Amino acid sequence: xxxxxxxxxxxxxxxxxxxxxxxxxxxxxxxxxxxxxxxxxxxxxxxxxxxxxxxxxxxxxxxxxxxxxxxxxxxxxxxxxxxxxxxxxxxxxxxxxxxxxxxxxxxxxxxxxxxxxxxxxxxxxxxxxxxxxxxxxxxxxxxxxxxxxxxxxxxxxxxxxxxxxxxxxxxxxxxxxxxxxxxxxxxxxxxxxxxxxxxxxxxxx
Numbered sequence: 001x002x003x004x005x006x007x008x009x010x011x012x013x014x015x016x017x018x019x020x021x022x023x024x025x026x027x028x029x030x031x032x033x034x035x036x037x038x039x040x041x042x043x044x045x046x047x048x049x050x051x052x053x054x055x056x057x058x059x060x061x062x063x064x065x066x067x068x069x070x071x072x073x074x075x076x077x078x079x080x081x082x083x084x085x086x087x088x089x090x091x092x093x094x095x096x097x098x099x100x101x102x103x104x105x106x107x108x109x110x111x112x113x114x115x116x117x118x119x120x121x122x123x124x125x126x127x128x129x130x131x132x133x134x135x136x137x138x139x140x141x142x143x144x145x146x147x148x149x150x151x152x153x154x155x156x157x158x159x160x161x162x163x164x165x166x167x168x169x170x171x172x173x174x175x176x177x178x179x180x181x182x183x184x185x186x187x188x189x190x191x192x193x194x195x196x197x198x199x200x201x202x203x204x205x
Contacts, residue, residue, distance in 0.1 A: 053085035057117035065119035073123035084161030100162035108142035133187030135178030
């Protein structure tokens with residue numbers, strides 16, 4: 001497994017591993033200027049049946065972090081999961097273009113919530129933090145041709161809710177309230193606070 005971003009760690013800093021294959025999360029995590037490697041977690045994710053959006057995201061983030069942490073107990077492992085919620089309706093990654101179109105038809109002209117949960121696990125020291133952030137996203141009214149035009153610009157099949165706000169988001173989004181990075185896949189503001197409080201050695205002066 002090739003590291004996505006590898007620098008020389010200070011001797012007192014725990015090694016950070018991102019338990020995700022998401023290029024978007026790697027890009028976001030680099031903004032904190034913390035050295036890390038990526039080890040994608042292979043887990044069966046909860047589909048949200050019988051759970052709230054927060055519970056679903058937190059359960060999946062925990063599963064991802066713990067799965068990878070078992071193989072690297074001395075490292076600090078970061079697992080994350082993002083869900084799109086419209087009331088009690090949870091929207092994951094669409095199975096095909098037809099379902100992707102249906103998702104945007106449901107979201108258009110309405111405000112939904114994007115929840116990203118993060119789990120930090122360091123097994124050797126028996127330390128764990130689990131938290132989430134939520135951001136409101138309001139879509140513009142969209143007709144079928146506008147939805148198709150947007151999907152022609154991106155690949156909606158690997159994105160919860162069939163959209164990516166960082167990719168031509170101005171075409172479909174009227175406004176947001178809360179953390180922008182949380183919508184993309186990591187609540188950087190909250191994550192930085194948690195890391196500085198629990199693992200300050202990760203940061204260079």
